[in-house]
Amino acid sequence: MCVDLHIHSIYSDGTAFPSELVKMAVDSGLRGISLTDHDTVDGIDEVIKHGKKNHIEVISGLEISVIHREFSLHILGYGINHHHTGLTDWLAKLQHGRTSRNELIIEKLQQLGLDVTNDELISLSRPGQTGRPHIARLLMDKGVVKTTNDAFKLYLRKGAPAWASRFAYSASQSIEMIHKAGGIAVLAHPGQIASSLKCLPLLIGELVERGLDGIEIYYPGHSDTVKKDLRKLAGKYNLVVTGGSDYHGTNKTYTKMAGIRNGFCPPDDILDHLLEKINALQKQ
Ligand code: AMP
Ligand code: ZN
Ligand code: FE
Ligand code: FE
Numbered sequence: 001m002c003v004d005l006h007i008h009s010i011y012s013d014g015t016a017f018p019s020e021l022v023k024m025a026v027d028s029g030l031r032g033i034s035l036t037d038h039d040t041v042d043g044i045d046e047v048i049k050h051g052k053k054n055h056i057e058v059i060s061g062l063e064i065s066v067i068h069r070e071f072s073l074h075i076l077g078y079g080i081n082h083h084h085t086g087l088t089d090w091l092a093k094l095q096h097g098r099t100s101r102n103e104l105i106i107e108k109l110q111q112l113g114l115d116v117t118n119d120e121l122i123s124l125s126r127p128g129q130t131g132r133p134h135i136a137r138l139l140m141d142k143g144v145v146k147t148t149n150d151a152f153k154l155y156l157r158k159g160a161p162a163w164a165s166r167f168a169y170s171a172s173q174s175i176e177m178i179h180k181a182g183g184i185a186v187l188a189h190p191g192q193i194a195s196s197l198k199c200l201p202l203l204i205g206e207l208v209e210r211g212l213d214g215i216e217i218y219y220p221g222h223s224d225t226v227k228k229d230l231r232k233l234a235g236k237y238n239l240v241v242t243g244g245s246d247y248h249g250t251n252k253t254y255t256k257m258a259g260i261r262n263g264f265c266p267p268d269d270i271l272d273h274l275l276e277k278i279n280a281l282q283k284q
Helices: 018-027 044-053 085-111 118-125 132-141 148-156 171-180 197-209 224-237 269-283
Strands: 002-007 030-035 061-068 071-078 184-187 214-218 240-243
Touching: 002 061, 002 071, 002 240, 002 269, 018 030, 018 044, 030 044, 061 085, 061 171, 061 197, 071 171, 085 118, 085 132, 085 171, 118 132, 132 148, 171 184, 184 240, 184 269, 197 224, 214 224, 214 269, 224 240, 240 269
Parallel strands: 002 030, 184 214, 214 240
Antiparallel strands: 061 071, 071 184
16 A cells, blocks of 8 residues: 655645545545644644544654755654644744745835735635745736746745745754654655755765654655665665655645555555654654
8 A cells, every 4th residue: 555654735835624635645545644744733633633534544744944054955753742842832933934034025026016915925825834835826826927936936946036044943953853752853855955966875874963764765756766876875874764745735736645546656664664663762
């Protein structure tokens, strides 16, 4: 059977509610899923509740944007206690950083002569965290750009006229927080970090020194060569292997949820290994 351990909901920049995601996962014949929203755990209770009703395994998760050297990386946290107040307080700082960054981007867009407001952005991204994909959607709704990609290229990507930075924790701080909340830390989509994969052995080695527990190998953008290289690194450092689609609903129409029919099937033994690793950590 397949699992999908990397999914986004309306609580970050996906478009489906957790209940809808569970239904899709059941329809896709998945054994288990993890909701890994950006910088928030708000959707997890709902996924757990609907997962139980539908007899599908759910593991708690989140995806944190972190800084390590010159890299902006995504670290997945699995098996966390999502009610851990240390974690939720820690996440609040990231969420405030998003709010101020979004206001800055909107101001910059206004200075460029575009008719967009922060209130419009907030109502478009309700009830979840607001990210640049929402700003891209606002620009599309207003007819300023045709595609999300154009919105990023012309306005939102680093170096573009409306780009603004936001607060981020370091990789070490994030791995440490995930551990404190009882979870394990996994590097998301390593194949996407840099155009050249040459830096990966060094980068992953450094993250392992900082406590990294796993890497995401099964990912739609990873070629067989990338997967092979990552497997070698996982073996070298005894890392747990995970995988998922990074499904974002209609915000990224080119990505589907995992499933045999969709031609992308992270095998379900990764879930068993992940649970073993989490249990081992929690016993320590
Ligand atoms: P944020 O978390 O608000 O900084 O937004 C980052 C998110 O924007 C990433 O997780 C991607 O899903 C999305 N993103 C980044 N670059 C692009 C792009 N060129 N086209 C579409 N989506 C993008
Ligand atoms: Zn996203
Ligand atoms: Fe990501
Ligand atoms: Fe993601």
